[in-house]
Amino acid sequence: MIDIWYLLYCPRQNERKILNSFKRNMSKAALKDAFIFTYDRMRKFQGKWHVEKQLMFPGYVFLESDNEKALAEEWQQHKGVENFLQEKKAILHVQKKEELFLTSLCKEARHLGMSKGVIRDGVTLITEGPLQGMEERICRIDRHKRLARLKPPEGSVSGSILAGLEIVEKN
Template identity: 30%
Template structure:
C-alpha cells in the first residue's frame, strides 16, 4: 500500500533521504517522490527536464502501516503524515494502479509523443498511450498534458510531458502525411 507524507515544497529530496535513514525496511519497502519529464526550450534548443509530480509530497510503500506511523513520529520536522478520513490511510488501490500505469521503475512519467487527428489525440509512444481518457488539456506550446486523476476519491490535476508532432485531418492521416 502507498502512503503519502508531506515534506514541503522543495524539500522532497531531503525528506526521501531522511526517511530512508530513519525508517526500517520492514516499515518502508520503498520511499519515493514521483516525477515527470517534459521538454523546455532554452539556448535555442529543446532540453529534457524533470519535475515533481506532486510537489512537496513523498510516497512510502508499506505493508505495516502502524509501524510506519510510529517510526514517522521520530522525524516530525522532516515529514508529516497526510491524514485523510481521520487517519493515516493509503491511497486507494485503483488510484495506485493508475499511477503505476503511468510511472516507470524509476518513479517517473517519461515523455510521450503523439499526433492530433480531427481534434482527437493519438498517443504513439510513451506512458500516456494507455491513459488518453485521463487527459483533460494539452498545451502544445509547452509540450505538456494535464491529466485529471483522483487521490482519496478527490480530483487532482497532474502534468506529463507530451510532444504533439502534428495536427492532421483524417484524410491527411490516412494518406500518411505526418510532419
C-alpha cells in the same frame, strides 16, 4: 501483509531531503520504501528544446509500508519532520486504484517519460511513449509548453497529473 502507499506532505524543495532521511532512518519493519514520482518535460532555453526531469507531485513523498502501526509510531518520532507534522492531513492513505494507475503509468522506475502524438479532426492520438492507450485520461493539452494534464482515478488524493506530451502534427 498487503503493501499500502501513503502520501506524506513536506515543504516544497525539501522532498529529496525528506525522502533520503526516511530511507536512512526508518526501520524495514515500518517502511518498505520511500519514493517520489518524476516526469520528463520539454523546456526551451538558449534557443533549443531540452528535456528536464520534474517532480510529478511537488511537496509530497510517497511511503510504502505493510505495517501501518509501526510506520505511524516511527514517522512521528522521526527527527527532521516535526516542523510540518502540525499540518492537517500531513499523511494521506493512497487508494489502491490510484496506486495501480500510477504504477501502470510510470512503471517500477516511478518516472514518466515524454510522449508524442498527433491531433486529427480534434481527436488526440498518442503515437509513442507511456501515454499510449491513455488518451481518454487527457483533459487538457498545452501545446506551447508541451504538457498534458491527466485525470487521476476517481477519489484520488493527488489531484491532476502533468505529463510531457509533444504534439508533432495537427490537422
